[in-house]
Amino acid sequence: MIRVSKLTKDYGSRRAIDALTFEAKQGEIVGFLGPNGAGKTTTMRILTGYMPPTDGEAYVAGYDVVAESLEVRRRVGYLPETVPLYPEMTVFDYLMFMADLRHLPSADERVMDTLEMVGMEERADGYIANLSKGMRQRIGLAQALIHKPEVLILDEPTIGLDPAQVVEVRNLVREIGKERTVLLSTHILSEAQQLCDRVLIINKGHIVAEDTPENLQARLVGAERVMLRVRGELDDLPAKIAGIEGVQDVSAQDGGVLEFQFAPGQDVRPEVAKAVVKAGFDLLELRPVGMSLEEIFLQLTSDNASSGE
Amino acid sequence: MRNIWTIAKREYKQYFNSPIAYIVAFMLLVVLGIFFALNIVYFTRNAMATYGSTPDAGIVTGPFAFMLVLSLPALTMRLLADEQRMGTMELLLTAPLRDWELVVGKWLGSFLFILTVIAVTWIFPIILNNLVVPGIDQGILISAYLGIILVSAAFLGIGVGISAMFSSQIAAFFATLVTFIVLWWMIGFPADVLPVGADVFRYLDMKAHFYNSLNVGVINLADLVYYLSLTALGLFTGSAFIEARRWR
Known part of the structure; x- marks a missing residue:
């Protein structure tokens, strides 16, 4: 549905994205992850027909984003980073305007359906100026969904929302x-x-990694670190656990807490748990602490920066 | 066509939500009313002194055209500049809508608004018609009002074009005002002093196409072409600027 090949965009002499290549299939949610200024918004703006690329090609829903821009725009729903709303309009009027621009039949029904989908049907007659940030975000989303687009492009869709709203939007x-x-x-x-x-x-206009979140984590983490806690003192437990095959780098801490790590792909946690119980300890907690995706991300993006790309 | 109408309709409604539009309409009508009253006094006094002439619709449309120069920039400044500032331009430029449809729609919305204001001023000729025996010259009335409509169309076209260049309404306002003043009052000056090329400036003089013909009851194809070309030029400039902004 989205096919991007060697996409490049220059702003004057600054290269915002450099030869990006990726694909997204139907029924797939693809996440664009990167620090501010990495080129996420630029890429999205090219895919939505807002601006043409300097070089490279992009196809959305089978259409060229430059040569068949209008066809692409008909099939894409886009929520830009700054939610584009007219504060002096009512929610209903605003969505009717968008529905009209998209030539939707029985637009008023479609508007109400979409409002229901984002949980805003009660505010249909309210002015956008009076809505909270979370509500505005949802109206922005409604605008992107109103024509049931084949491709949905969302630039930071949960930014500025409270935790409950974040969950709703994610669902x-x-x-x-x-x-x-x-x-x-x-x-x-x-x-x-x-x-x-x-x-x-994505970092500095390049894709530095691409995979499922799980694989990405597994691939990038050198070892997985686990924290274990038992009731009472550890006594001889560290030695016992260190003896299990695959367990590395055991370190005992106060309060019955112990940390160890194992190589990705050879999960030794079940063996460890059995060993703990067998040794007569009450196992209270066993959880991964290791590198979070956060740390991987930081490592990836800073490595990339220092390698001079 | 449908897209143009969608944009125009929203824009037209927007004017009724905006204080600036009311201020512009109010100012236009009040000032025109004052001019009108003064003119009536003036003509009545002359008539009593027995050397008077009969007033025509020109006593309304003459000051009207002058007022358009000063007031229309306030109607067009917002049109595209504010979309740019608010981030809604991104919405419009990623909607299935051609750039020129957006620009023409914006122009049409503002044009419909000024037509509404013009319709309200129709009250002045009606009053005048009742005061003057045996009534005012209908030909001049039609021609002069056609002139007002054409001048408005041209000013609004230029205004939309200039609004596309800015993301600040204030900047758009002053740029538009200066352009209007140049086109209306100043561009005719070189015609009087230049040894060559005077005709070009005389042709470009916006007020000459109004006061010398339409406002006195003469409908020339040349004047219609002039105003419509100016409108088209403004709209084309606006579209070109939006297109250029995409490539930047």
């Missing part, structure tokens, strides 16, 4: 992503992890 995106293609950008790693089928990590 909504997940629902939409079952049938349609969703490309969303975020700099919240847990969001990419929870929501996306595939993550593209």
